[in-house]
Amino acid sequence: MGEEKKNRDLIPSMIKNKEKRAEVHANLKNQKKLEKRKRAKARDAAEKQALELGEEPPPRKTPRTIENTREVDETVCKPDDEELFAGNDADEFSSIIKRDIVPKVLITTCRFNSSIGPDFISELLSVIPNAHYYKRGTNDLKKIIEYANARDFTSLIVVHTSRRKLDGLLIIGLPEGPTAHFKISNVVLRKDIKNHGNPTGHEPELVLTNFTTRLGLRIGRLIQTLFPQDPNFRGRRVVTFHNQRDFIFFRHHRYIFEGKENKKEVDSKTKSKDKGEKASQPKVVARLQECGPRFTMKLISLQHGTFDTKGGEYEWVHKPEMDTSRRRFFL
Template structure:
């Protein structure tokens, strides 16, 4: 995406240079062959100019390093993320008002370690095999999780049942055409309730080289939840996992927000020994000018410990559809935020 934006900028700059020079633009030629030839010429000139700029930049960096100075900063690449529309609800880390609100919200008891997370998972009334397989993997990722069949109970009855048995959260996995496509997350007993669109599910068996996690408490990572709404959704997701990770198990669970898509990943750290090959110093030849066999470069093998990530699975993507105050109530519930089609007016407008 950044590459395409850069190409558009270069094309605009080329057209602007032609306008200033008083030359015809390629689009102004009526003959197709002349128009194509003019465009190819403009494209070639831009390529030559770009190579010159890169050569000058590299020379300036090399000169600065030789003089022991800091090289000139490179121009930052334009992306959709760093050109997003300004949002008044973006919260700074030292926002006193936000910290005061978080100290009194529905998740404060969880973050103050007053209660242990306990999750109930259920499904829609007709549950397929693919949904059961997905839930089976969720049970291995999230500690202290229990699965109950939906049967013919209403969601309000299940919410009441879970609250009476000291469950702190509830998942409802919905499906369409025998594939899971939605996730309802209910914080108990006071709410809120978030409805996510569920997509891009990949189970552990489909992930190449996947690992088998232990039963240690995982470390939770939340990335790029910057707005007020994002903070609230992030705290809702964080309330599902315990706040005391056991680093001995080397497990990490990540919710990464990018362009309002929340990517879920489950990894474990792996430390292993690896042989590293290094070139030995070259021995100079004799005075006769002939190179001896000893002067040939040799490689020395050394052992070193490296760290890498091994994905355990599953992986899936969430897209927030609505956030409702309180527990689930489809008729009389009050919604804090609802996604509507007319909100997608710009590709650079994000809500989380």
């Protein structure tokens, strides 16, 4: 017993002999594991006992994650903020979100694009309704913006590639901006997804999650303007932009509600007639089928107004000095 106590007090990293150190460390680890198991067992037992006695089980603890220990941010939108709503009513996206204008999207590549660009764009075209691909040629982006403005486009997407890999995505709201520049990574095209589905031409539903701050809300609204505001629920097509730790995950799914009869219930149906009614109501199961592409975006900058690298004003730029903590998020 005395030795054990000694061992506990020792810090393994202070021991200079490697063999001994490894042994002590392994011991310590084992003990910790046992203790943890004991605690879990005790907790389970308490819960079971409470259930048997008909009491409320003790509340389960929530694990501490980076998201729920996020640094306090005063720019997080509050639901009772009248200035926020007034600001939203007046911003560049309100005319589309109020359904006064139907969104029309122009998609183009960077100037020296490789084949991955058009491949990716052909899939984007199937995701975004009323999107048109134009070859970039040697046109300047500012000229393209003028052209798109003249033709009543509401947004412009530029897909950037380098070394035959996608690396950037520019989303420009027309005619007044803003311009969001995203880094794009983890691209999986449709043909590389196993058991992928093929989307229909219906207007998709849009899911935007976790865009909480003022900046996040603005980005969310910018993405919202790419899609028509009246989804066709017959298509059962859903496009998701999920924000987690400032990374925006894009997914595109088809869903289906299937009536599925449970085998056990079928068995019980034959056994007893009382449960027959229940079994006749088929259990509804929602199933998802992914129809790509799949990619991740990260915001690099948000520019006020349309694309202008020389004279443009930035609303938000990522700077290295802002990364002071892992728990600081901007969207």
